[in-house]
Amino acid sequence: MTTASLPLDPDRPPPSAVRTVLGPLGRAFHELLALSLFVNLTALASPVFVLQIYDRVVYHHGLSTLQGLVLGMAMLLSFDFIMRQARTRIMQTVALRLEIDLGRRVFEKLNALPLRVLEERPADAWQRLFRDVDVVRNTVSGAAALLICDLPFTTFFLIMVFLLAQPVGWVLVTAFGVFVGLAILSGRAIHKASMHERDSVGGRDGLLGEVLRGRTTVKALALERSLAPEYERLLATQVAGSIRRGGLVDRYTNLGLVLSVSTSVAMTTVGALAIMDQAMTVGGLVAANMLGGRLLAPLNQLMGSWRTFAGFRQSMRRLDAFLGLPEDRRTQALALAPPSGRLQAEAITFRYKPDGPPRLEGVSLTIEPGGITALVGPNGSGKTTFLKVLLGLYPPAEGRVLLDGADVAQFTRAELAGWVGYLPQEIVLFEGTIRDAIAMGHPDLDDEGVAAAARAAQVHEMVLDLPDGYATRIGEGGRLLSGGMRQRVALARALAGTPPVLLLDEPSSSLDRLAEEGLAHTLAELARTRTVVVVSHSPLLLSRCKSVVVMQKGRIAAHGPAGDILPRLFPSRRPGERSS
Numbered sequence: 001m002t003t004a005s006l007p008l009d010p011d012r013p014p015p016s017a018v019r020t021v022l023g024p025l026g027r028a029f030h031e032l033l034a035l036s037l038f039v040n041l042t043a044l045a046s047p048v049f050v051l052q053i054y055d056r057v058v059y060h061h062g063l064s065t066l067q068g069l070v071l072g073m074a075m076l077l078s079f080d081f082i083m084r085q086a087r088t089r090i091m092q093t094v095a096l097r098l099e100i101d102l103g104r105r106v107f108e109k110l111n112a113l114p115l116r117v118l119e120e121r122p123a124d125a126w127q128r129l130f131r132d133v134d135v136v137r138n139t140v141s142g143a144a145a146l147l148i149c150d151l152p153f154t155t156f157f158l159i160m161v162f163l164l165a166q167p168v169g170w171v172l173v174t175a176f177g178v179f180v181g182l183a184i185l186s187g188r189a190i191h192k193a194s195m196h197e198r199d200s201v202g203g204r205d206g207l208l209g210e211v212l213r214g215r216t217t218v219k220a221l222a223l224e225r226s227l228a229p230e231y232e233r234l235l236a237t238q239v240a241g242s243i244r245r246g247g248l249v250d251r252y253t254n255l256g257l258v259l260s261v262s263t264s265v266a267m268t269t270v271g272a273l274a275i276m277d278q279a280m281t282v283g284g285l286v287a288a289n290m291l292g293g294r295l296l297a298p299l300n301q302l303m304g305s306w307r308t309f310a311g312f313r314q315s316m317r318r319l320d321a322f323l324g325l326p327e328d329r330r331t332q333a334l335a336l337a338p339p340s341g342r343l344q345a346e347a348i349t350f351r352y353k354p355d356g357p358p359r360l361e362g363v364s365l366t367i368e369p370g371g372i373t374a375l376v377g378p379n380g381s382g383k384t385t386f387l388k389v390l391l392g393l394y395p396p397a398e399g400r401v402l403l404d405g406a407d408v409a410q411f412t413r414a415e416l417a418g419w420v421g422y423l424p425q426e427i428v429l430f431e432g433t434i435r436d437a438i439a440m441g442h443p444d445l446d447d448e449g450v451a452a453a454a455r456a457a458q459v460h461e462m463v464l465d466l467p468d469g470y471a472t473r474i475g476e477g478g479r480l481l482s483g484g485m486r487q488r489v490a491l492a493r494a495l496a497g498t499p500p501v502l503l504l505d506e507p508s509s510s511l512d513r514l515a516e517e518g519l520a521h522t523l524a525e526l527a528r529t530r531t532v533v534v535v536s537h538s539p540l541l542l543s544r545c546k547s548v549v550v551m552q553k554g555r556i557a558a559h560g561p562a563g564d565i566l567p568r569l570f571p572s573r574r575p576g577e578r579s580s
């Protein structure tokens with residue numbers, strides 16, 4: 001699949017995966033709407049109160065009416081407070097549920113994506129999807145959602161203004177139209193600027209992430225001299241984007257404010273003329289002005305929120321497209337017993353890109369349990385790629401991989417990970433204790449299982465030597481361990497749960513000679529009953545192998561018993577002799 005085929009384009013029509021998460025929140029929104037009805041009805045009370053004071057109490061000295069009105073207002077305002085509190089509580093619940101439901105779903109989906117799809121985008125592009133979750137949560141549970149709930153009730157205020165002061169009503173209707181038009185214009189302009197800013201922030205964050213991950217190399221080689229100009233370029237693009245967006249926001253906010261004041265002036269002018277014509281009362285004008293304020297406030301807010309709504313739509317579309325991406329198989333119809341470990345590659349051809357060159361071509365091989373098989377060949381000949389295809393991480397374009405005669409494509413990643421232990425060329429460990437690191441793929445592994453894996457990887461004694469033993473924390477990426485120990489712990493993780501197949505990519509690249517000898521011995525023992533495939537050029541390991549497969553430019557150049565192949569590969573050296 002190419003990057004272009006990844007449907008993360010926000011301009012595509014949205015499917016409805018996110019809506020299934022938002023669906024259960026529908027009831028909360030109905031409750032919110034009902035509460036908003038009460039809140040907005042209550043808001044009508046103050047202008048009516050003012051109207052009564054001006055037109056009745058003041059002119060007729062109606063003290064008892066005043067008492068009744070004040071008491072009524074006090075009760076209504078208490079009620080208003082309770083309703084507003086209830087609205088806030090519902091919003092908090094909605095935010096929490098979204099955070100949990102949508103956040104968890106996106107995380108699960110990310111883990112379910114096939115490796116090929118994951119590798120098509122840089123890490124920060126995937127990370128940004130969690131910002132989309134934040135956008136959806138903040139919009140659905142923030143001021144913008146309250147605005148949506150309040151907007152329908154602005155018609156109440158308009159009707160009331162028409163009832164109290166019809167001439168002023170027409171001024172408000174005109175202002176309403178201008179506000180909506182301005183909100184749409186500002187939304188479009190600001191949205192465009194925000195998208196541009198988002199891309200530039202992504203570029204800056206991507207570079208920052210890379211620099212921080214490679215901080216040791218950056219420090220050691222003083223790479224900041226080369227990285228600083230690139231960072232500054234990205235920063236300049238981002239700052240320019242921010243300034244442009246900020247300028248647009250300010251322009252439309254100020255336009256909104258001027259429009260509000262202008263509407264107020266126009267209302268008072270038209271109202272004054274109407275009072276002089278005796279078409280309305282002073283109380284009516286004051287009340288209409290108050291109602292106008294209630295109507296203009298959400299319209300003013302709409303100017304700022306239009307951008308939020310546009311961002312929300314984009315985030316929804318991106319999340320929908322993401323949730324619609326293909327997944328690794330997650331369920332299996334039948335739980336099978338662990339295989340004995342017979343691995344077969346049948347005429348495998350593999351390309352990283354559909355239109356790219358084949359990195360494996362017509363590779364056929366059968367590996368039986370019993371004895372180590374070594375994969376050798378020059379750099380870039382396809383050894384690591386072949387291991388990943390055997391592991392079921394990359395589906396081949398042609399051919400198939402069979403485990404005990406069954407196509408590995410039918411198994412879930414969890415099943416395959418339980419049956420096939422894998423040591424990658426680049427070790428990746430996660431923060432936690434040594435015990436956690438070894439048992440990570442097997443949460444049910446008991447202490448004896450952890451210790452057995454550690455013994456097999458020649459790391460048990462080293463761990464016991466540490467003050468905190470297996471409870472020693474390894475730090476981010478295992479950086480608190482030495483390189484050799486990191487490799488041993490990763491090897492123990494691959495051996496944990498005694499999988500019937502072991503695929504090990506350069507397992508001794510960071511080991512000292514003693515550990516390498518120990519590893520060679522352990523692997524030879526394990527290989528009695530299992531399938532062990534190692535990518536290695538270590539003569540010590542090769543001397544323990546039963547068969548050797550030589551890869552060249554994605555093809556198998558030679559394959560046979562180690563005794564036949566090794567003398568051809570290393571004519572001047574005896575097996576077991578260390579290369580310089």
Ligand SMILES: Nc1ncnc2c1ncn2[C@@H]1O[C@H](COP(=O)(O)OP(=O)(O)OP(=O)(O)O)[C@@H](O)[C@H]1O
Pocket residue numbers: 119352359377378379380381382383384385386425
């Ligand atoms: N993720 C990837 N995307 C695109 N091409 C890749 C990717 N990984 C490897 N390749 C290419 O595939 C070819 C085989 O690489 P691979 O890592 O399998 O070789 P290798 O024999 O393991 O090499 P080495 O001995 O250097 O580890 C190389 O040309 C490499 O550039």
